[in-house]
Each structure stands twice: as structure tokens, then as C-alpha cells.
Amino acid sequence: MxxxxxxxxxxxxxxxxxxxxxxxxxxxxxxxxxxxxxxxxxxxxxxxxxxxxxxxxxxxxxxxxxxxxxxxxxxxxxxxxxxxxxxxxYPHPALMPMDPISRARVRLATLRIEHEWVPQVQAIQMGNKSQADAGRKRLSELLTASVPLFKASKFFLNSEMSLADCAIAPIIWRLEALNIPLPKDGKAIEDYGNRIFRNPGFARSLTEAERKLRVLPE
CATH class of the missing domain: 3.40.30.10 (Glutaredoxin)
Known part of the structure; x- marks a missing residue:
């Protein structure tokens, strides 16, 4: 808390x-x-x-x-x-899979989010107009390319929530505030976000500034 x-x-x-x-x-x-x-x-x-x-x-x-x-x-x-x-x-609940292959996949996904997705958010929030426009374009491309991954599992790459979800969910939470529309077939992304946002733990993770970015789903 x-x-x-x-x-x-x-x-x-x-x-x-x-x-x-x-x-x-x-x-x-x-x-x-x-x-x-x-x-x-x-x-x-x-x-x-x-x-x-x-x-x-x-x-x-x-x-x-x-x-x-x-x-x-x-x-x-x-x-x-x-x-x-x-x-x-604090091992409970575990946010990494038990087997080494799945753990490696989560680490790789988290690394890609860190190196590819996060810089686009930062460019939109802190860059000039040209940088922000480029960031929106690239983030939209990343979302579109990732739709099959959001469709494949309940959470990102897994049936259970992992550290990869903790990395990507804050970005999904900010899409509206960043003026990033979902792709045409992006309902899987919307459903994914709502599954996480409805969890009481997600609400606890938000600061007052972040609560104002969008409305928590009921």
C-alpha cells in the first residue's frame, strides 16, 4: 500500500x-x-x-x-x-514462469518493451512535435504488430500475469492520454487492458496523476 x-x-x-x-x-x-x-x-x-x-x-x-x-x-x-x-x-504471487524457456521469453519480451515501446512514450510526452508524431506512429505500428500476441493468451505471452505485463500494462493505460488509437482489430488489446485494470492491485499502483489519465473499468 x-x-x-x-x-x-x-x-x-x-x-x-x-x-x-x-x-x-x-x-x-x-x-x-x-x-x-x-x-x-x-x-x-x-x-x-x-x-x-x-x-x-x-x-x-x-x-x-x-x-x-x-x-x-x-x-x-x-x-x-x-x-x-x-x-x-516476495515470491507470492510469482510473476515469472517456473520453466527456464518461459522465463527467458518473458525477459526478452520485457527487454523489447523497455527498448522499443518505452522510448516512444517518452518521445510523445517529452519530445518536440516532430518527435512526438514519430513516437505516435511507431507506437501504433508496435501495437498493430503485437495484436496476435494479445490474442494468443489471457496475459502477454502467458496464461498468468508476469513481469512482462507489469511492463506493458502502464503503456496500455496511457494510450488514450497519448492520443494513440487502437488498431482496427485491437479489441484483444482493449480486453487485455481491462482484465488488468479491473484488478484492485492495478488501482493501488496508480498515483493521483495517473488516475486522471483515463477511467478505471467497472
Whole structure:
């Protein structure tokens, strides 16, 4: 559960054992918050403006980046590292398949989302008009190419929710706000998103800024 009282206070170390330094509207930070919500792990949230990181984050993380997770003397950064740590540290429910081939597929899918999808979102949100237009075009192409994957399983590449879903669901949540229409045969993407968005854990993962991006399905 997010300690919302911290949203208006100075950064402090976690009373619950975990502190997450996170931007309040960011697909990569949302990915980590979604893992924490899926696990039901309490943590303290320290809101960060990436353009003006707080002094303690500068001391903790040489890259001054978010998300950054702190557990006592352990400091982790980079979403891939943080999410895999959380899945191993809090093993129930598991967000990685048991067999090595399926795990490798989830890792590869997550890596492709990180390297291909996320930069398009960032270009739309932070780039100039030309960059934003190019980002929308490319993200639309990626969605269209991925329709068969959304149709193939209940979740992305799996019958159960995985770390790949935690990476892609924050992007699907933002499509309307990014002005990205679904492909003509994109009902599978809409249905996929609604399955995740109806989960109470997803609502817990949202900051107030992210709640305003669209309406949660009933």
C-alpha cells in the first residue's frame, strides 16, 4: 500500500522497510509500482521530479534516476533489476514462469518493451512535435504488430500475469492520454487492458496523476 501521506512531505526512509523513489507519471516507475501492488507489499513512496532529484537520491544512486528502491542498506535502480529482485524477494504471487524457456521469453519480451515501446512514450510526452508524431506512429505500428500476441493468451505471452505485463500494462493505460488509437482489430488489446485494470492491485499502483489519465473499468 502506498503511504500517500508522504506525497506532500519531505523524503524520509521507509517505516515499512521499503522506500521507492518514483516519478508520479512515468511508465517505468509505474512498472515497479505495479509489481509492488501485485505482491501486496507495503512501501513508502518518495515522489521525485526527475529534473530536480532530491539530495538523498543523489547520494543513493549515482545516476540519480527513478525508480530507485531502498531496503535498509540495499539500494537498487533500473526497473529490470528492481522488478526481478521484488519477484524473488516476495515470491507470492510469482510473476515469472517456473520453466527456464518461459522465463527467458518473458525477459526478452520485457527487454523489447523497455527498448522499443518505452522510448516512444517518452518521445510523445517529452519530445518536440516532430518527435512526438514519430513516437505516435511507431507506437501504433508496435501495437498493430503485437495484436496476435494479445490474442494468443489471457496475459502477454502467458496464461498468468508476469513481469512482462507489469511492463506493458502502464503503456496500455496511457494510450488514450497519448492520443494513440487502437488498431482496427485491437479489441484483444482493449480486453487485455481491462482484465488488468479491473484488478484492485492495478488501482493501488496508480498515483493521483495517473488516475486522471483515463477511467478505471467497472
Amino acid at each position: 502506498i503511504d500517500k501521506g508522504l506525497l506532500a512531505s519531505s523524503p524520509v526512509r521507509a517505516r515499512n522497510g521499503l522506500t521507492l523513489y518514483s516519478a508520479l507519471d512515468d511508465v517505468v516507475c509505474h512498472r515497479v509500482r505495479l509489481v509492488l501492488a501485485a505482491k501486496g507489499v507495503p512501501y513508502d513512496l518518495v515522489p521525485v521530479d526527475p529534473q530536480a532529484p532530491p539530495e538523498d537520491l543523489i547520494d543513493l544512486n549515482p545516476y540519480q534516476s527513478v525508480p530507485t528502491l531502498v531496503e535498509r542498506d540495499l539500494v537498487l535502480y533500473a526497473a529490470l533489476v528492481v522488478t526481478e529482485f521484488l519477484d524473488e524477494r
